[in-house]
Amino acid sequence: MNHIRNGRIFAACHPQDTARIRIVQYEEGDMRALVADAATGARQRLILVSSLHPTTVTGTGNLRKSGYAPEDASPATGSPMPPQLEEPAAEVSDWFDGMPGRRFRVALPPRLLLLNSNQRLHHHRRADITRVLRRAAWAASRGLPFLERAHIIGVLHPEDQQRRDPANWYPSFKACVDGLVDQGVLEDDDHTRVVGPDMRIGHVVSGSRLVLHVRELATGESVPELGK
Numbered sequence: 001m002n003h004i005r006n007g008r009i010f011a012a013c014h015p016q017d018t019a020r021i022r023i024v025q026y027e028e029g030d031m032r033a034l035v036a037d038a039a040t041g042a043r044q045r046l047i048l049v050s051s052l053h054p055t056t057v058t059g060t061g062n063l064r065k066s067g068y069a070p071e072d073a074s075p076a077t078g079s080p081m082p083p084q085l086e087e088p089a090a091e092v093s094d095w096f097d098g099m100p101g102r103r104f105r106v107a108l109p110p111r112l113l114l115l116n117s118n119q120r121l122h123h124h125r126r127a128d129i130t131r132v133l134r135r136a137a138w139a140a141s142r143g144l145p146f147l148e149r150a151h152i153i154g155v156l157h158p159e160d161q162q163r164r165d166p167a168n169w170y171p172s173f174k175a176c177v178d179g180l181v182d183q184g185v186l187e188d189d190d191h192t193r194v195v196g197p198d199m200r201i202g203h204v205v206s207g208s209r210l211v212l213h214v215r216e217l218a219t220g221e222s223v224p225e226l227g228k
Helices: 123-140 166-183
Strands: 009-012 020-025 032-037 045-048 068-070 103-107 150-157 194-201 209-216
Touching: 103 123, 123 166, 150 166, 166 194, 166 209
Parallel strands: 150 194
Antiparallel strands: 009 020, 009 068, 020 032, 032 045, 103 209, 150 209
16 A cells, blocks of 8 residues: 555544544555554554545545545546535625734634534533534644734634524634644633634534634734624
8 A cells, every 4th residue: 555654644534523643654565554643743553554545535536434545645536526515605794804913714614513502412522522623723723823812703604594692602612712722823812812702603604614713913902892
């Protein structure tokens, strides 16, 4: 299996799994490869090579939903392109209209399971969902610079036009902000470094989606009332 090489990074194929692993040790013909978490090098373990696919699509062009595929892999030649997840429409609101500072947008993938404060979940299930959201925000914020202070607006893009209270999704937004801390965008999310997340409702997106809008705050800058 020449697509499995020491040092190569594989990502989980399932759309709700943001796990990334690095091949630590593998020799041609081995039944298992030694892998570790791509970002930290921790949690070394053996994984069956049958779970390490050459591409994210099957021979019939369907997206795989299990195992891992190389991050730098493209669909196999001659296979149909996999269907793309629907991207949200262009933002209709400038949430920081008239405010200074650099602005960044961190968009999580659609169709992730979200946490709502009205849910009654077993704590293990809640922890699993929190971990996925946190990892998704960590991955989506790759490339953002370090910010000493930030104003964050969390936008819930719902799957339909029903009325909602966006504040009920605070557990989801909190997990996402923790993902920014994990990525090193923020040193911490206490009140001295972060204003928000202020929660808002955005336009409809198939499958729903969370987007963080992040504005860099200057030292000593206070946050005016939002005109939304």
